Amino acid sequence: MPQFDADRDAVVARARAAGVETMLVVGGVDAEGGHRRAVAVAEERGLPASAGVHPHEARLATTATYDELRGLARDRRIVAIGEIGLDFHYDHSPRDVQRDVFRAQVRLARDVGLPVIVHTREADHETAALLEEEGARxxxxxxxxxxxxxxxxxRALALGFYVSFSGIVAFPRSETIQEVARTVPLDRLLVETDSPFLAPPPHRGKRNEPAFVVEVARKVAALREIPLDEVGRASAANFRALFRAAAIP
Structure with a gap:
């Protein structure tokens, strides 16, 4: 997001100071070269990146988009295809288009040998079914x-997937999500921010940023009744295992 260019380095510095080991720069389709910009930001700061067509922008996907993704997959910074998936809450793209683009990208990910970052909202059954059908395992x-x-x-765990929790896990009335956070195996659990959205308490109302992931980890640790650093170590190890991030200097 170019509107955050001015203080991007300060954001990264605050994350490092908070003990965040690494961050993933998520690219997307937009009018301003989102994928290329994500790779540039990642390269400048020594971070991994991903590339994919978010369900909101599925209507924008063309043959050229998939060609671009295949080319980007050869860049050492690109460690995943995503965000991809289904969003039946906002329906910014027609649902049949979302399904087709999601399916095409899972197939592309298999072709290039990269894991997928999946966004799903009010479409959980269809999302899981498509991943199962397309051999996302x-x-x-x-x-x-x-x-x-x-x-x-x-269903995600049965596919060998990880489950990642954002600041939503600390929101009021998130009891169902909290119960899942208690029970997901620690070696399949990740914590994230989804910056700049969904800032966790006590930062609600602010622009979210990677440093705030500590509060997400703190909530997960409290739910599981384990030390904070145990969640941090597990999430960092799982991140490296999933995204091959250990290869990124």
Whole structure:
């Protein structure tokens, strides 16, 4: 997001100071070269990146988009295809288009051998079914910013996927998500911010940023009744295992 260019380095510095080991720069389709910009930001700061067509922008996908993704997959900074998936809450793209673009990108991920970062909202059954049908187990991935229930978590884990929790896990009335956070195996759990959105307490109302992931980890640790650093170590190890980030200097 170019509107955050002015203080991007300060944001990264605050994350490092908070103990955040690494961050993923998520690229997307837009009028300003989102994928290319994400790779540039990642390269400048020594971070991994991903590339994919978010369900909101599925209507913009063309043959050229998929060609671009295949080319980007050869860049050492690109460690995943995503965000991809289904969003039946906002429906910014027609649902049949979302399904087609999601399916095409899972197939592309299998072709290039990269894991997928999956966004799903009010489409959990269809999301899980498509991942199962398309053999997503072959490359693995993560259900990011998890807002589903036990069934989605069970199906994701059966595919060898990870489950990632954002600041939503600390929101009031998130009991179902909190229960999943208690029970997901620690070696399949990730914490994230989904910056600049969804800042966790006590930062609600502010622009979210990677440093705030500590509060997400703190909430997950409290739910599981384990030390904060245990969640941090597990999430960092799982991140490296999923995204091959250990290869990024």
């Amino acid at each position: 072959e490359v693995g991935g993560v259900i990011h910013c998890f807002t589903g229930g036990p069934d989605l978590a069970r």
